Amino acid sequence: MIKNKSLASPYIVWSVVFTAVPLAIVIYFAFTDKNGAFTLKNIMDIGQYTSVFVRSIVLAVIATAVCLVLAFPLSFMLSRMRASRQSMMLMLIMLPMWMNFLLRTYAWMTLLERNGLINRFLGLFGIGPFNLINTSGAVVLGMVYNYLPYMILPLYTIMTKIDPSVIEAAQDLGAGNLRVVTKVLIPLSMDGITTGITMVFVPSISTFIISRMLGGGSNLLIGDLIELQFLGNSYNYNLGSAMSLMLMVIVLLCMSFTTADSEEMEAMV
């Protein structure tokens, strides 16, 4: 209707200056040394941190898997409720998300501490105390707690579109509960599952707050490494940029697995 393309120019200029140019600078820093000369040293140096990268990927994968397992039945139950109850329950589930995630993570600090609530509760039965905080388990727990709603929301959205008669038809044709889940529910929810996986995996693998607050010093993740290069003691922009580049590659690889067809991208556009 209104064919005035120039209206988009402030936006485009802004996006180029504050999105495209910064990424170009990251790439520039990743391939240069402190004097601006071309080098591959930064990329090579990442090799020293292989264990951190592996840990990040493993923990993020575990957290994503746990989220999927927890969210799948929950989303399904949600999608089968009466409409009025559905919106109520959804609101209940999303409400904690509105708290700042620093506070949510902080809350787990209080719970997991050596003299925190959980250990004291277990102490009543004469068990423990356990080292709960500053473990990789605590980091995964923090990821699951913070990003679970990101899994629930896309799953729930897609599951509300599954017609109950499809499930009944499967049962009518002799499928047991397990078969209904594997042969009908999971295939029909696939788009939601892939979206959920991306939405949980990406923030999990790039976090540095959760690992810092719940993982102590021994559970460094990629995010921590990057943060250290820019604002921490290590202070090496070039190495940090190389690591950022690496992280982007991992994320893009993950996305290329989950959004297999370009049609999906098209739909999002």
Add this chain to the structure above:
Amino acid sequence: MQSNTVVALKDIVVDFDGQTILSGLSLDIHDKEFVTLLGPSGCGKTTSLRVIGGFLEPKSGSVFFDGRDITRVPPYKRQVNTVFQKYALFPHLNVYENVAFGLRLKKTPDAEVRRRVGEMLELVGLKGFERRSTVTLSGGQQQRVAIARALVNHPRVLLLDEPLGALDLKLRKEMQIELKRIQQSLNITFVYVTHDQEEALTMSDTVVVMSGGYIQQIGTPQDIYNEPVNSFVARFIGESNILDGVMLRDFQVEFAGQTFSCVDKGFSPREIVQVVVRPEDVRIVPAIQGQLTGVVETVIFKGVHYEMRIRQAGSEWIVHSTQASQVGELVGMCIGPDDIHIMRAQKEGAL
């Protein structure tokens, strides 16, 4: 150009992405006339309307209004208003504000707005609906609001783009009569676009039959029905039997292996022609008395008449008759000279 021409299109060419929609269309629309642009989808009828409305600038050609060239005049400066397909009411305004929209733009005094909107709502039968939200109205009511909204500005010409397309059959019939009444009581020009031939024949003073970006025929509904100029028009307007024939001399034509008297003349000797015979113009008689004989293949009861398919030599005839014949029966068929319409064997295309 006749003196009372209000809108004239001259050699209009429109194309989209290299595809030609209108190829040199010319048309005069007379004042106070109900003109219908009729044709199948993609024939260019809506495009022509949009050119008149100013929503489309033609690639070449001119649009005249009262003899003035308005080709480059934007829609908001034209003395025409449009009733859009699916109405295009403003969802954020109520019925009254929708109708008052054009008047408010012209800074019309409130009292006059109230009077004119009231008049219009009365005209379209929506008095008392002023404060209603347009989204709660039925299709027919929304339609009436759209008409009132366009007419309140006293346009010289009202353009209607398939306005009844979204309504059900009963409502459509009612609105056809209603629209005709409104046009006559306001005494303005209506340019009406439809693909429904019955609608076109019912309401129009002039029908413009279009196909493939060309005008095929312009005429009164009677002309179009009785004297189609080519097989496209004959097929598009009602059912017909179209046969190849040869003009023997003036008032005599040969087709289906027989010689018939007709009322047409002015063809060259032995000119190849096409013959149109409407199904209701074929009389069924005992086989012995028929000009043609054939075997009844199917008989379908259609309410007022029976529709029969009759196999005669090489061709199949559609015949409407109030009397049913038996399937398999040998019957005779008679066709009077007035009921035979001769067309020059031309291709569809530019006139």
Add this chain to the structure above:
Amino acid sequence: MRRLKMLGRVYLCVMLGFLYLPIAVLIAYSFNESKSRAVFTNFTLKWYGELAGNDMILKSLAVSLVIAFASAAIATVVGTLAAVGVNGMSRRARTAVMVLSYVPVINPEIITGVSLMLLFVVGNTQLSNLFSALLGAEVSVNGFGVLTLLAAHITFCLPYVLFNVSPKLRKMDVRVYEAALDLGCNPRQAFFKVVLPELTPAILSAFLICLTYSIDDFIISYFTSGTVQTLPIAIYSMTRKKVSPEINALSAILFVVILTVILGANALDSARERRLERAAREEERKAGMQA
């Protein structure tokens, strides 16, 4: 079947417990007199009092609100204009803009933060060099602060405005716009009188999304704020201290605020729905009487 249903109900309760327990504990401790999280000694409101007197928190809250409203407002205007502009573009150009817009959305926040930080660092150096050359003396520019923060927030808000408004615009019936022209609007009038009112809900929700993202953001702000503290940054610095009961009080207050806002919004929503439903029923009744 019944057992399955029971199981489901238990599962639902366990999950809700998992989601709410930490928050409940925080809120409970906000009334604990003892500084230690180990024991609950006495009920007290003193942490709320101390929070009210905590200049750092109040100042950072002010910064957060200013940044949020300013960035949301700017992003909404620029993004809405962009949605209109993009609508008139060819398919290819539109896809290019959309891909560019997706970068900040799918990129991990830390990358967005780091890349913007580098941009500002480079910007600082360039400006320092420029001014030094101009003034002939060594000048060091440090632009990190409210402005960089604002720029960063606008950057991550902008795509959400485009993604919210653009589909509404494309779904809009072009004929409504043409009808406005037909009735005498020039294109500008048609935009303001017809198109904009249609888009208002989408624009409003885009604005609210920007507000919440901006107030909630920690990671990108952390890299772009210099020494200025937003509320999440202030919270972060408090969590670094081992014991700070004021955080509990702050959590409790935030939770109550969020709860009120969301319940309020929900109540408004359902009230509007009920009104619409009533109107529809009224219609049916009238139609029934006419027939």
